[in-house]
Amino acid sequence: MSRSILLKQLQAQSITPENFRSYGQVIFPSIDGKAYDAEDAQLNLQNGIPRIYIMRLHHQGRKFHKITRHVQCTQCLGSLEGKDWLIALAPPNNDTDQPKLEEIAAFRIPGNCFIKLEVGTWHAGPYFDGDFVDFYNLELSNTNEIDHFTHNFLESHNLEFEIASIS
Template sequence: MNALPTIQQLQSQLITPENFQPYGQVIYASVDGKNFDQEDAQLNLQNGIPRFYIMRLHEKGRQFHSITRHIKCTQCLGSLDGKEWFMAVCPPDNEIDEPVLSKIAAFRIPGNCFIKLETGTWHAGPYFDHESDEFIDFYNLELSDTNVEDHFTHNFLKSHNLSFEMI
């Protein structure tokens, strides 16, 4: 008989450009006509055809046991309806094939910004707290084949009998 998985709680922190820097960027609105600079999303989409789409998510809650990364491109995610959401991340390290447990962090992301995940950043989410019949639409910028050719997932239930909950 298998033991029940351990649930490790991750304290969610409100995202800022400074605390999210090891994982990517936080992008806020800017005035029209502003010149491109370091506050704009620094994208890597040269390894394929960019895909910008709206994904509808019905998941609820803040628990996860799998985390994914993409090593060919950056990825941008944001809530369309201005609703708060959550994301767990682990910094990119292309020298190893799995995320470092001690480096996993959770963020609470307000609906007035979006995130750009650096190439190779491990991520779980978006997650959100809403009634089971609700959904949130998220915009997603990645490559057209990201979910087929560039989708590497680590399952902590299989490797460590571990699940996470963002609080």
């Protein structure tokens, strides 16, 4: 007998430095020549060769059942062309192989900033409503081969998530 899949709706909240702190940092534009400080991305890329690249993602809706984390580096993501996007996150928790359900949150990221995910932050996305969006991605050159840990909520909880539309 097959079980019906549960669907949990996540309302995307607008990102601020305060509400994003458990997951990482949000970096907004600053004046050229500003001295380095705590508002700049605090990167951890010492465990390998840093890689920055542009990845083209195609629209795949806003549903997900898998969430991933990287435990050897921080990761930075941002859209090109000023496009808004969505991401679902859970704070790092290195004592278990899955995020806490009650801590999963969704954010709307405006196209004029980027995010830096702390080491171990669980993430699903980026999601968006257009046909495709180009994103820059800063991580390690081998992150997707050796530092890519995924939890599948369909297998563990018969659960799928959907992020509410961008408003």
